[in-house]
Amino acid sequence: MKSLQTLGWSSHFESDLRPDDLTNFSLGRVTQVNKTNFLVRNTSKTITCELAGNLLYAQDEFDHPKTGDWVLYMPYSELGIITRVLKRNTCLYRKKPGSFDSKQVLASNIDYAIVVQCLEIGINLRRLERSIVQLKIANIEPIVVINKSDLLDKSSSQSAEIEEIKNKYTCFLLSAKSGEGLMELRTTIEAGKSYVLIGASGVGKSSLLNSLLDIEEQKTSSISSSSQKGTHTTTSRELILLSGSGIIIDTPGTREFGLAHDGEFSADSAFNQIASLAEQCKYHNCTHENESDCAVIAAVEEAVVPKAEYLNFLKLNKELEHYQSNVQERKNKGKKLSKIIRNMKKSGYKDRK
Structure with a gap:
């Protein structure tokens, strides 16, 4: 199981295995969810999987595999058939847009969330507080990143807002373009731990991920000069391994982040x-x-x-x-x-x- 630890494997998931599971099935982690299939990473490669009937016709979409889930699958030709989703350790979700009482999973089995805001759009403390509430519901630790620090005017109100954020949360001020603050952020990312990037469109999540990867894997977009609003660059949730470090799940920019929780929570x-x-x-x-x-x-x-x-x-x-x-x-x-x-x-x- 040691080789699986680089993918985020822990004793929590091992406790959910049945005696014959690893004899009859293969084990992997979902790296991407597509309309008709799932990409699953095992210790050596990524394979394309489809759902077994018990999952395909599950009444609750919440039970379907999500990015970050650990699954058991049965190899079939060059594909795999997912038969079971292991019990989730944590699950980040929001109120499903357009719904009154349904949840939409953003990512599962997450240890930390990197909440990205940027100075070009402007810091939004109220949106940040909203994100932190949902992270607390999910029992996920927040890390706040203020991107595009090269635009900071220390005499502006944004400087005071940044100090307020630093007093409340773990916070990094950085520029994905110049590299400022990136090394400090890198050193906090632990091997075998899972991180999810969340934030509005255009705040620089993909640029930040590129900098962490040191390669131009993700497409990036800039802020519209007329509307000061971002456009979606990342179009699906994708799990990516950082060389010698942790696991990052990139997510599309969220325009809505409705709160959702079944039980009582303040x-x-x-x-x-x-x-x-x-x-x-x-x-x-x-x-x-x-x-x-x-x-x-x-x-x-x-x-x-x-x-x-x-x-x-x-x-x-x-x-x-x-x-x-x-x-x-x-x-x-x-x-x-x-x-x-x-x-x-x-x-x-x-x-x-």
């Missing part, structure tokens, strides 16, 4: 200062909206916590509550429908003419 854990203040509130279930003796509200009034950060905190919590409410409503409808079907069967509905 955005507090992504707002360290607010979470710390919340412990001082009079009521343990304080919503920090209109309660008396709320330490968070007091800190906002005293400008200890920026009002924009506080309002975003409330907004993200409301969004999570709304998603969870929609999920619960769907589950309740499903239970009612199942009960109706059971009662119909008991009453002999099938025998009626």
Whole structure:
């Protein structure tokens, strides 16, 4: 299994193997998901795979193999047939665009997320906070990269925003073009660990990946000078091995990053200062909206916590509550429908003419 460790293999996945799995099947990690097939990397090569019937007709798309998944497959001619997806260690997902209660997987079995913003578009603290909340839900550690540092005006408001980010998260200021900060980022990437690149279109994720690879493998695009918006360069999620280092999953730029979580979760854990203040509130279930003796509200009034950060905190919590409410409503409808079907069967509905 040592050779698999360079692909991110760990004891977590080994514990999900059955006694005869490695005798009957081959093992690999999904590097890319296409419309009709999957690319799977084993210890020596990448092969094209298709799904076995049990996965092909799975009701929940969430159960299909995703980029980063470990799978068991059966070699068939020059192809492979994926028969099982091993239990995921972590899973980064978002609310599926256009849906009220469905999730879309961005990548699985991730240890760290490199959240990229750039000075050309402008730093967006609120978008960053949104990303951090979803990463906390997924139990993935964030690393913030501020790209295109050559554009930094130290007298501008962006300089203050960068200092705020540095005080909260592991942060690197770099330029993929000049190479500034790249060596520092490289040294933090651990062998056998998996990293995912996330960020809006045009922030320089592909250029950053090129610099880490030292080769021009990824197509790159620049920001539109008229709209200051990026265009999608990476069109699919792809897992790439860094020579002698970790594993990087590149993702297309995301215009939407809706929050999603089935269970109860508060955005507090992504707002360290607010979470710390919340412990001082009079009521343990304080919503920090209109309660008396709320330490968070007091800190906002005293400008200890920026009002924009506080309002975003409330907004993200409301969004999570709304998603969870929609999920619960769907589950309740499903239970009612199942009960109706059971009662119909008991009453002999099938025998009626």
